[in-house]
Amino acid sequence: MSTQASILKVENIVTRFHTQDGLVYAVNGISFDLKKGELLGIVGESGSGKSVTMMSLLKLLPMPPAEIVSGTAKFEDQDLLQLDTKQLRKIRSGKIGFIFQDPMTSLNPVLTIGYQLAEPMREHLGLSRRKARKRSAELLEQVGIPMAESRLGDYPHQFSGGMRQRVMIAMALA
Ligand SMILES: Nc1ncnc2c1ncn2[C@@H]1O[C@H](COP(=O)(O)OP(=O)(O)OP(=O)(O)O)[C@@H](O)[C@H]1O
Ligand SMILES: [Mg+2]
The missing domain is CATH 3.40.50.300 (P-loop containing nucleotide triphosphate hydrolases)
Incomplete structure (x- = not known):
């Protein structure tokens, strides 16, 4: 115990x-x-x-x-x-990260993965555009997305289901 x-x-x-x-x-x-x-x-x-x-x-x-x-x-x-x-x-934006079961309904289909990762970090952590982008790439890499930086401009439909769930994990880590 x-x-x-x-x-x-x-x-x-x-x-x-x-x-x-x-x-x-x-x-x-x-x-x-x-x-x-x-x-x-x-x-x-x-x-x-x-x-x-x-x-x-x-x-x-x-x-x-x-x-x-x-x-x-x-x-x-x-x-x-x-x-x-x-x-x-x-609490949700700072202390408890929630990874939804269905990442397709929690990612915005018309915004790039990079934008969706970076935007909350700019807002909540006050990061500059460049820093937020760099951090986004690091986080994607950390959750196992190959060639992370080159995928920041992709839209959610260009990722596989498992990759989308990883993006949600990256967001929770961020
Ligand atoms: N909006 C809703 N209206 C009515 N019943 C609901 C609603 N949302 C969930 N339920 C019911 O609540 C119960 C628990 O659902 P829950 O989503 O928590 O299951 P779960 O354990 O997460 O299942 P899974 O392993 O399939 O994800 C189920 O019987 C489900 O049908
Ligand atoms: Mg469930």
């Missing part, structure tokens, strides 16, 4: 959906505790509520139909579930 402090302590999250056919109970009281330096994998069959659990933590679900009925998610002395959209946006 680890004696390290918790980074994220989730207790008893219940999330359900109000649908035309009635209530769908997607997450029924999940709890877990993530310590500093730990990696936590959550495993379960398709539809068992893994994505809904994580999206509940950052209020990434459309509400309605989704409703977080109960639970707490303690992150740095605050309960994520009690934060408003503005506070959560700050």
